[in-house]
Amino acid sequence: PSTDTYAQRASTHPTPLGRKLLTIMSRKKTNLCVSLDTPSPVEILSLLADIGPYICLAKTHIDAIPFTAFSSFEDVHQFTASLEALAKEHDFLLFEDRKFADIGNTVKAQYGSGIYKIADWSHITNAHSVPGDGIIAGLREVAEGVEGGLENRGLLLLAEMSSKGTLAKGAYRDTTVEMARGEKAKGWVMGFIAQGAVETREGEDWIVMTPGVNLGVKGDALGQQYNTPEKVVLGGSDIIIVGRGIVAAADPVKEAVRYRDAGWKAYQKRAGREV
C-alpha cells in the first residue's frame, strides 16, 4: 500500500475528479464516505446537513427511495438539487452507487436519461467490469457531454465486493484493473471499489474505496461482511464507506465523527506520519 499522502496525490492524480477528491480529503482531514441507505429523502438531506463537515463523499442509491416519497418528477429533481447544494456548502462530492452492468449502448441511456438522470448531478458513479470495456466508453460519452465534462465526473470500477461468495475477487479483480488501463478509461476511471490495494504500476494512482466497514458487527443476515476502518486502510484502501454503522445509529453525528477519526488515524499510521 502507498505511503504517499492524499495531499501529494492531489497534485499528481491522473484524473481531474480524483485530484478534486484528494484535495477535499486533505483539506477536511477525512477519508469517510457515508452511504445514505435510508428510504426517506427528507432524512437523507437532514443527515447530510449534520454529517457534511465530516465526510469527503456522500453515496446514494437513489433508485432505492420509494417513489411514494416523491409526489412528482419535479420532486426528484428538487431532491438531487438539494444534494448538490449540500455538497457545495459542506465541500464533499456525490457518488451514486448505480453499479452499471450492461453493454455500452444501454448504460449510456441509463446514466444520462431515465427518471434519475444520474449524470446530471452525481460527480461519481460506478460500473461492473463484467460486460467488458464498452461499459467504460459508453458511460464516458455521457460524462463528456455534461457541464464541465470529465473535470466534474469520474468513474469507479467494481474490482472486489464485500459480500460472501462474490465472484469479484482474485483474477477478476486483476482483470478489472487491467481494463482501467485502456484508452477510454484515461482521465475518466479514477479508481476502484475494492477491499484493499490493487496492482499499481509506475505512473498509476488508483483511488480505492471500500464498503463493508463497521466498528460494531461482523456482518448481516444477507451476506454482508465487515472489516474495521484500520484493517482496510492499512490494507491499502483510501476511502472507507460506512452505511448502517452511521445511518442506523441512535446518534449518527457521533458515529460519523468516530468513523472519521478511526479512518484518519489509520491513514496516518499507513503514511507513517502525522498529517
Ligand code: UP6
Ligand atoms: N456495497 C457493499 N459492498 C460492495 C459494494 N457496495 O456493501 O462490495 C454498498 C451497499 C451499501 C453499502 O450497496 O450501500 O455499500 C454498505 O452498507 P452497510 O455499511 O450498511 O453494510
